[in-house]
Amino acid sequence: MDSPAVTHLFRQLFRHHPACQSRRNLATLATALRNVRRQRLQAQELQQHYQHCHAPRQQQQHRNYVARGRGGESSKNPHNESNWQQRSEVFQEDMSKEFESYPLVTADELRSRKERPRRVKMLMRDFVEDSLYNPNYGYFSKQVVIFSPGEPFNFPSLHDEIDFQTILSKRYVEFEDALDAVSPTDTRQLWYTPTELFRPYYGEAIARYLIANYKLTTYPYHDLIIYEMGAGRGTLMLNILDYIRDVDPAVYARTQYKIIEISTQLATIQNNHLLKNSHARGHAQKVEIINQSIFDWKTKVPSPCFFLAFEVFDNFAHDVVRYDMATEAPLQGTVLIDGKGDYYEFYSRNLDQVTARFFRVRDVATDGRYKVPYPTSRFGKWLSQQRPLPGNLSEQEYIPTRLMQFFDVLGKYFPAHRLLTSDFHWLPGAIKGLNAPIVQTRYQRRPVPVSTPLVHQGYFDIMFPTDFQTSEAMYQAITGKLTRSLSHEEFMRRWAYLEETETKSGENPLLTWYKNATVMFTV
Numbered sequence: 001m002d003s004p005a006v007t008h009l010f011r012q013l014f015r016h017h018p019a020c021q022s023r024r025n026l027a028t029l030a031t032a033l034r035n036v037r038r039q040r041l042q043a044q045e046l047q048q049h050y051q052h053c054h055a056p057r058q059q060q061q062h063r064n065y066v067a068r069g070r071g072g073e074s075s076k077n078p079h080n081e082s083n084w085q086q087r088s089e090v091f092q093e094d095m096s097k098e099f100e101s102y103p104l105v106t107a108d109e110l111r112s113r114k115e116r117p118r119r120v121k122m123l124m125r126d127f128v129e130d131s132l133y134n135p136n137y138g139y140f141s142k143q144v145v146i147f148s149p150g151e152p153f154n155f156p157s158l159h160d161e162i163d164f165q166t167i168l169s170k171r172y173v174e175f176e177d178a179l180d181a182v183s184p185t186d187t188r189q190l191w192y193t194p195t196e197l198f199r200p201y202y203g204e205a206i207a208r209y210l211i212a213n214y215k216l217t218t219y220p221y222h223d224l225i226i227y228e229m230g231a232g233r234g235t236l237m238l239n240i241l242d243y244i245r246d247v248d249p250a251v252y253a254r255t256q257y258k259i260i261e262i263s264t265q266l267a268t269i270q271n272n273h274l275l276k277n278s279h280a281r282g283h284a285q286k287v288e289i290i291n292q293s294i295f296d297w298k299t300k301v302p303s304p305c306f307f308l309a310f311e312v313f314d315n316f317a318h319d320v321v322r323y324d325m326a327t328e329a330p331l332q333g334t335v336l337i338d339g340k341g342d343y344y345e346f347y348s349r350n351l352d353q354v355t356a357r358f359f360r361v362r363d364v365a366t367d368g369r370y371k372v373p374y375p376t377s378r379f380g381k382w383l384s385q386q387r388p389l390p391g392n393l394s395e396q397e398y399i400p401t402r403l404m405q406f407f408d409v410l411g412k413y414f415p416a417h418r419l420l421t422s423d424f425h426w427l428p429g430a431i432k433g434l435n436a437p438i439v440q441t442r443y444q445r446r447p448v449p450v451s452t453p454l455v456h457q458g459y460f461d462i463m464f465p466t467d468f469q470t471s472e473a474m475y476q477a478i479t480g481k482l483t484r485s486l487s488h489e490e491f492m493r494r495w496a497y498l499e500e501t502e503t504k505s506g507e508n509p510l511l512t513w514y515k516n517a518t519v520m521f522t523v
Contacts, residue, residue: 095344099336107317111135116457119339123352124453125317125401127335131457132315133262133293139189139458140263140315146233147175147192152199160505161512168197176445186444187459193311195236198501198510203239205496206420209521210306211244211251213418218304223254225305227414229294230312231259234270241283258288260297267291294409295402301414309421313466316402318435319355322347323374323394325384330359331393335454343454347393358401362470365477370470373397373434396433398464404474411479418522419475422488423466426516430465437464468518481522488517 102121107129110117114136122130132139149171158164176190194202214224224244231237237257245252261267267289274289275281320333331347332355338344351359362370374394375381384390410417430436431451440449441460453462472483489511492498501510 093344095336095338095346098338099334099344099346102336104334107133116341118337118341121334121336121346123355124320124333124335124398125354127457128317128453128462129402131453131455131460132317132462134458135264137458139461141265142458143187143189144263144266145179145188145190146196146269147172147190148196148233148235149175149192149199152201153197155501155503155509156499158503160503161507161509164503164509187442188445189442189459189461191461193232194514195232195239195310197513199235200239200242201496201500201510203236204243205492206236206308207240207243207247208495209420210240211248214251214306217418219251220254222304223256224251225256225258225301225303226308227258227260227301227305227417228308228310229260230309230315231261231270232266234259234273236308236310237270237287238273238280238283241286242279245282252286255286256288257283257286258290260290260292260294262291262293264291295405297409297413299413302416304416305414305418307410307414307417307419309419309423311423313400313403313421313423313471314427314463315461316400316406316464318398318437318464319358319401320345320396320398320433321355322396323372324349325374325390325392325394328372328374330355333396345454354401354405355399358399358404361404361474361477362399365473366470371434371467396436398433398435398437400435400464400466400471403466403471404478407475407478419481419483420519420521422491422517422519424463424516425466425468425518427463427465428516435465435467437462439463466518468520472520475520483520484523485518485520488514488519491519 098119099121102119105117105120105122105126107122107126110126110130111134113134116137117130130138133141135141149168153164153167155164158167172190172192176188179188210224210226226240228237237259241252241255241257244255259267259270261270270289273280274284274287321330322333323330329349330351331349332351334346334348336344336346372394373396375384410419427438429440429449430438431453437453438449439451439453439455439460439462440447441455442448450460455462468485472485475481476483486494492510496510498508498510502508
């Protein structure tokens with residue numbers, strides 16, 4: 001059960017934002033408030049423009065997101081979270097003095113903290129990392145439950161995709177009903193993966209890819225060593241090992257499977273899944289579950305290996321930058337958390353080493369060809385200046401600095417690896433900005449999307465799209481390896497037995513679902 005404070009938190013959210021039942025309703029609410037906000041923002045921008053022209057600063061506070069308690073004890077007690085509400089752009093407050101005095105902390109420094117930090121500032125990537133992965137209150141550490149549909153779907157017996165969706169919805173409700181019978185909660189974060197939905201067919205397609213490429217490269221001189229990061233419940237591991245054992249015993253005899261899992265909760269689930277029956281226990285000697293972050297990895301693995309990362313990039317922490325519209329110079333975003341738990345965003349021209357290196361690597365890897373959140377043509381720049389009260393900073397760009405560091409780990413500690421990864425190149429309902437994430441939670445089994453990543457740490461999923469064109473170029477530059485990218489459908493057409501997931505109507509959910517996913521692999 002969640003605490004009364006947390007339950008009240010979400011009641012406050014829904015009381016003041018009843019339109020949050022769907023993304024479409026949220027958009028309608030935003031449209032209804034547009035005229036009022038425009039008037040307020042124009043007045044604020046005029047004041048900010050005047051201040052910027054007459055008193056420029058190195059740190060520019062662009063806007064703040066406020067989670068403000070309203071009266072009563074919450075205004076006196078900074079630890080009272082019962083009157084939390086969704087942040088908005090309406091409130092503005094000068095926090096420059098606090099920005100100068102508050103200490104700069106990192107997600108690593110907060111790992112031992114059991115309470116969410118107050119009176120600190122941190123880079124956006126540290127805020128996202130802390131929100132998702134803090135061992136004591138992080139989203140993946142405490143909140144996430146992965147849906148399992150039970151018995152595999154018998155797709156050839158289904159009439160069409162609608163039939164599949166109907167059965168899936170029924171199993172989804174039954175799964176959560178069973179959880180509520182044991183431990184009822186309004187704030188369960190339940191989600192599913194293609195590995196679970198298309199079990200075992202999805203995993204078997206990956207296994208065919210691994211066997212074929214292993215035999216073409218290092219067999220029989222080296223073992224088949226497989227590393228998987230972010231393995232969820234361990235279903236992909238079991239499906240791959242089952243297939244290799246049944247189809248190619250000689251390769252299975254030389255197979256080692258190692259999971260790198262940052263979440264202690266999920267590592268425990270993976271181990272239990274491995275030992276749940278005699279069929280799965282047969283793989284126990286092949287499997288090692290390593291409960292640590294990949295970014296803490298210090299052991300060099302010289303042997304050839306495959307490195308699997310499915311739906312991992314989307315939850316890597318990102319930095320946020322904005323650009324000076326006059327000089328196109330980047331400014332890096334920092335999050336300030338005051339004593340009440342309110343969040344404020346500041347932008348500084350001083351880039352930290354990681355962000356500065358990202359810009360250098362991206363520029364070299366792509367030969368300067370990548371998307372930016374501001375017009376680059378002469379006409380576009382002129383047009384942007386014709387708007388009433390044009391801003392001096394561009395929209396936000398979220399840059400995958402943690403992904404770059406992941407490529408560093410692969411290149412340094414796994415020099416003979418072959419990467420196989422799949423993730424989303426586009427996400428519906430993302431917040432404003434280039435490469436911006438979806439930020440949402442669940443309350444009473446309904447999705448609750450919000451418009452900022454500066455949210456109550458641990459209760460919201462922050463999920464970024466992957467720009468594979470840029471990421472692929474950076475991977476090649478850092479590791480010195482060549483790659484290829486395919487759509488999810490193209491990859492499955494090559495490696496899946498499509499008749500196993502085809503319905504009577506000829507529709508194939510394995511191909512038509514996840515149209516917004518890309519598969520990238522080392523060649």
